[in-house]
Amino acid sequence: MRRSIPWVLLLSAGAIFCADEEFPPNAALQYWQAFSHLSDISKEERDQITGQIEQIPPEKRAALAEKLVFVMKLLHRGAEISKCDWGTDIKRDGIGALLPHLSKCRALARAGCLVAQDHFDKRRAKEGVDVVFDVLALARHTSSGDGTLISKLVEVAISTLALDTLDRHIPTLPREELEKIEPRWNALPAALPLEKVLQSEREIVRHLKATFSNADDPKNRWIEGRNILDELKVVGPEVREAQFKAIESMYVELEYAMTRPYAEFQVAARTLEEKAKDSGGLVKMLLPVLLPTREKIESVLTRQAMTRCAIQIVLKGEA
Numbered sequence: 001m002r003r004s005i006p007w008v009l010l011l012s013a014g015a016i017f018c019a020d021e022e023f024p025p026n027a028a029l030q031y032w033q034a035f036s037h038l039s040d041i042s043k044e045e046r047d048q049i050t051g052q053i054e055q056i057p058p059e060k061r062a063a064l065a066e067k068l069v070f071v072m073k074l075l076h077r078g079a080e081i082s083k084c085d086w087g088t089d090i091k092r093d094g095i096g097a098l099l100p101h102l103s104k105c106r107a108l109a110r111a112g113c114l115v116a117q118d119h120f121d122k123r124r125a126k127e128g129v130d131v132v133f134d135v136l137a138l139a140r141h142t143s144s145g146d147g148t149l150i151s152k153l154v155e156v157a158i159s160t161l162a163l164d165t166l167d168r169h170i171p172t173l174p175r176e177e178l179e180k181i182e183p184r185w186n187a188l189p190a191a192l193p194l195e196k197v198l199q200s201e202r203e204i205v206r207h208l209k210a211t212f213s214n215a216d217d218p219k220n221r222w223i224e225g226r227n228i229l230d231e232l233k234v235v236g237p238e239v240r241e242a243q244f245k246a247i248e249s250m251y252v253e254l255e256y257a258m259t260r261p262y263a264e265f266q267v268a269a270r271t272l273e274e275k276a277k278d279s280g281g282l283v284k285m286l287l288p289v290l291l292p293t294r295e296k297i298e299s300v301l302t303r304q305a306m307t308r309c310a311i312q313i314v315l316k317g318e319a
Contacts (some may be wrong), residue, residue: 013237028086028101030078035104038111050107053114056167058121065118068111072131075112078138082189086145090200094207097146102154105142108156108247109135113165120169122234125177128169133184135162140189147192147200149288155192156296163303170310178311185308193295194258202251209244210288243282250275250287256288262298266291 037048045064048056056064078084086101112135119128139158143151170178250272256266269291276287 024083025081027078027081027084028145030074030081031084031101031138031141032076033110034071034078034108035101038068038075038104038108041067047106049110049114053110053117053165056114058118060138061114061121063131063184067116068115071108072115074135075108075134075138078129078141079134080197084141084144084189088146088148090146090148090203091207094204094211097148097204099146099148099151101145102142102151105138106154106158109138109161113136113161117163125169125173129166129173129177129181129184132162132166133188134166137188140191143192143197144189147196148204149197149201149290149293152192152194152197152292154295156300159300160303164301164309167310168308168312170307173314175315181311182308185304194290194297195255198251198255198258198288205244205247205251205286240282243279246275246279246283248287250279250283254288254290258294262294265294270295 041064045067048060048064053061086099088097088099090097112131116128116131116135119125119131136159139155139162142158143155145151251269253272257265257272260268272287273289273291276283
């Protein structure tokens, strides 16, 4: 008689095999745990965190910070990991891709800045700077997974929030902490370049083009519950094809413009915006609005440079 191997042994063997597999750590897994624990506090407390942090009385900040101790541990663990993949699949989902992590990253960043401010209130300079740089790492991680334009803008918003928190305390930070800051900039995860953002946005256009090519099939007419063809008032395959060709041509120009110095980019971007106005509804809707986006990115890069310069002035400048 043949004996069957008990299922429990098979499952155990599978578990052992999986345990031996080496998977690269993913910061997103730490952040999702932080999101979950952040949701455990009351709505009133979450509303306080998302408001003006500096306007919260110190005693209330301290009480909130006490409830965020484990959330901050998870934020720090995520910041220590270089890879961050949110699981977004732009190629498969296109314009219908969901990005639920973005709003949660902003809430986590505000919680981090509140805790950093509490540390600074209590003259715990090292701990305050540590949390600020954890938030700056979160900012970089926010856009690294999907590379969309909206993710890049959230990265900029979170970075600005962290810089606001740090800048207020540069004149009063101990010298030994100021001297450690410069190397920490270089240790942050790499920022997603705008060229990569354009690649993600082009994937969205390719996905839409594939959908439109089968637009007569009712199941392909709907994306996230919206009839895209009716919304854009695109009539007929020839019109659609012409507009998609126009978009592809403009992307080539955009990618070149992105490599140019900012002043040259401004001229090129304005030229493309004028072209888009005369190229049909589809082009106007899908062509990325990169002029204000790059302005925001240049702004936060300037803020970072000013912060680093201010630190050097405090360390080496005249009184």
